[in-house]
Amino acid sequence: MELSFLGLAVLSACFLTSVFVASNKSEIVSFGLMSFISVASFSTVASLLIGPVALQITAIALSLVIFIAGLLYRLLSKTWPSAKLIFFGFSLAAGSFALDALTRAFGLASSAFTDGQTIVALSQGFQQGEFDPLTGSHAMKRGFGLPAMHALGPNLEYFAGLMPVFFCAALWMTWQLSISVTKNRFQAASVFLVIGLLSLSTEAVARHAYLVNTHAIAWLIFAIGLNYLVLASKRRLESSEIFGLIVMSAAIGFLRIDYIILFAPLTLGIALALANYRKILSWLFIVAQGLSAGIWTSVGVRDFPIFGDLGPIFLLLASALVGGIVLWIHNQFKFRFETLGKIFFTWLAAGILVFVFISADFSEALSDLFTNLFLGEGLWGATIMFLLIVVAYTYIFTQQQTSQTLRVILNVFLLSLSAYLASKYLDGSSTGKGLPNLIRVGFGDSFNRTLVSWIPFLVFPLARFFEKLPLKR
């Protein structure tokens, strides 16, 4: 059986490198996968500039470079990762091989979805050097990082076992977030049991095990980012954690341009947390997104919608400027990440949501949303109804005070949701075909599928719900 050897080798190298730079298992998973996105993207950019043979050579070379760099880091620091972490890194690599083998043995693949077919077709174009850059906003929505990763598949095939790796990683990081947020392992297990069972039984979520789309990756990124945000609220982040954040930020820029918008509130929160003690790193964290976005759009997009051929440079400069503005606001107004918890941001997000729904085809959008979320056409089953009841119960009937961190998390969620819907609205409006159709019935609706991205936020109300559970004996 032929496996996706190149992709698996590069992915394994990323996991093993992360063993050198990480200080715990969460960092190994997050750094490993986020660096894989960047390595694959850089390799694909090289192939578009030089020729298809550069794809494999650059991927292998970059993997070796980062592996050796990680090894040197450990040699120079004269500290070594524990046997447990080394074993974990090797297990991740072995697990990736196993998932690829399983996928190929049973012929498992995505349910039919045109975006997915476009993405794997793009990946084949990258492999063959027959890539025709997509134009404008269409290209930026299609993204780059995912087809770049799939281009590491064998013999003009896509990387068959890749999506389940991200799906499993998203579940794993959600478990880690549950541990960070709760007071003991029993509560964490209860939170994760709910999320895990619902994820596996809800087809709208479980489909992302193989759906060739970036939503499981977005789920993973939110889980990683929220974990760091919670940690930053309790203590100063370590160097390895900050480094991991910057690598994650670069991955966001490589994936999709509209992900810069989706993750903007999270980015802002983390940047403000970093600005408390390392301003240059806070700035670099934001610039990393603009840099990676500028790199791939310079070769992957024709007719950039803003400033044409100068568009990629615009992205880089804009990110540098935004980073500078964030630092200035942080200094001038003592704007800390806790400030994001203010009621003003809740109203801002709510206002954007109301505006978007009123401006779009309001009644049809709500009707279609109801059909998707509660009548089964979005494949959510009874899950959304159950979660709404649990969240409502948690906030209406429990007496705990909402901490500042929780308010920040809530506002990050609301702002991210409103930013996403606003970008969808603007995208729809730009077609000039009357009121944009925000939502349509069926699993294929992009908002319906994007909902999985926000799964990590469920950890917080569920943690609140289980807070009264006894300590594990």
Place this chain on the structure above:
Amino acid sequence: MALILFLVVLANFFFYPRDGIWTSSVESFAPAEIVKNKYWSEAPVQVMNTFMTNGAYVVGAKGLSFTDRLKRSFGNERVDTSQGPLDVRDSLSEKEIQTLYNLRQELSYRSDFPCPHDDSLVCSIGVGWNRDRTKEPDMRMLILRIGDLDYLVWDDSLLNLEGGK
């Protein structure tokens, strides 16, 4: 909480629509082959939700396992349940039937479902359409029986292909 969660999981598995988590037994992981032969499967209702407008009509929907879902998506008045799938096996020539099979293989999204004529059997259905008519308002979708265990959903431009039959 545990009991409610258990009931929710049960409802997700046995009460609400399930259209399949993935495609299995895929014949190729080469994108060109996947796109050309539509190897990735999808349930008919999901395909129609994605590619037809809310104004589409569906003809021949009586007795299908997903008729109620079609009505939810398109409205009762736009789903014809006065007749079942149109059986074209005897009214078309072998060559014409083969054309329909080719359309199903190359241009439709396929899945398995309980046969309308005998729900103890599993039939194969493909949903496709003339790509020039994608998202055309008021498009009429015909549900056809083209083989013993084979069904095809296609827009009514097929009637022009068949010389008006």
